[in-house]
Amino acid sequence: MDQARRLRAINDAHPTTIAFASGKGGVGKTNVCVNTAIALAELGKRVLIVDFDIGMANVHILMNAMKSRTMIETVKARIPLAAAVQKNVYGVDILHGGSGQDQLVHLSDDDMQFLMRELEVLTEYDYVLFDMGAGATDTSLQFIAGCDEMFLILTPEPTSLMDGYAYTKLVHHQYPDLPLGVIVNRAQSGEEALQCFERMEVACKQFLNKTIRFLGFLPDDSSVRKAVIAQVPFYQYNRKSDISWRLERILTTLTGTPPKPRHLMDRLMGNLRKQWNRV
Ligand SMILES: Nc1ncnc2c1ncn2[C@@H]1O[C@H](COP(=O)(O)OP(=O)(O)OP(=O)(O)O)[C@@H](O)[C@H]1O
Ligand SMILES: [Mg+2]
Numbered sequence: 001m002d003q004a005r006r007l008r009a010i011n012d013a014h015p016t017t018i019a020f021a022s023g024k025g026g027v028g029k030t031n032v033c034v035n036t037a038i039a040l041a042e043l044g045k046r047v048l049i050v051d052f053d054i055g056m057a058n059v060h061i062l063m064n065a066m067k068s069r070t071m072i073e074t075v076k077a078r079i080p081l082a083a084a085v086q087k088n089v090y091g092v093d094i095l096h097g098g099s100g101q102d103q104l105v106h107l108s109d110d111d112m113q114f115l116m117r118e119l120e121v122l123t124e125y126d127y128v129l130f131d132m133g134a135g136a137t138d139t140s141l142q143f144i145a146g147c148d149e150m151f152l153i154l155t156p157e158p159t160s161l162m163d164g165y166a167y168t169k170l171v172h173h174q175y176p177d178l179p180l181g182v183i184v185n186r187a188q189s190g191e192e193a194l195q196c197f198e199r200m201e202v203a204c205k206q207f208l209n210k211t212i213r214f215l216g217f218l219p220d221d222s223s224v225r226k227a228v229i230a231q232v233p234f235y236q237y238n239r240k241s242d243i244s245w246r247l248e249r250i251l252t253t254l255t256g257t258p259p260k261p262r263h264l265m266d267r268l269m270g271n272l273r274k275q276w277n278r279v
Pocket of ligand 1: 022025026027028029031032053132133134167185186196218219220221222224225230243
């Protein structure tokens, strides 16, 4: 059985695996992945984040988590992957991808076999979320193929859309059955987010005959930058921000749980903030 199908066979028995990916870099994959993980944990789900942006890993920076052993170190030393899992950071476990010189490390076929086998053992989770690097490599594509779904992160900028489509085309040609969900990040409004999704949807339908699903959008929100600088995930930094509320809406789509009611005062503050940002 090939690696991708082995991972999927295991997934059927245990965690739901999702790859957070994009064509263009810097569109918000890591922020979306980390905060989705925390929000899932708050719903009582057991979640592991695998930082698969090898060499540029920054999940641990956003979460201000002490860097533990990296996935690359354990793979190269053939140490069980569980030894590198950092437990309970905002309720989620993380596997650090490795930064700096790890970028130069090549994963051989044997390394990949070992990594896949080790990931199969981590079955105690409800969700395993892979934070991918921007663009495609052979290794990252193999992982994405083994996931239950890919979440493509887009921003409304044409460059993000073009690169997102090119990336989707690449993945689709190799793995046409892989389900694809889209999250539009940094949108100015719901309307803008929907327009962005619809452009992608039409292109996928027309040129790839592929159906994709809209998972929701996150607004461009000044609290994200502040949260990143404070090294606190935005969902923890300000639970009442618009972006935290929108994230909960995405979680509703993802898990099928009913949305939390939003307090009138929070809605008013959200609207006021939007007005201020426009000035
Ligand atoms: N919704 C948002 N509102 C405002 N700023 C945002 C938002 N999402 C992301 N950002 C900004 O974009 C930056 C990049 O985000 P992030 O690191 O999550 O992107 P990425 O796609 O993971 O990047 P890379 O491709 O380098 O891995 C953040 O540090 C933050 O300043
Ligand atoms: Mg990232």
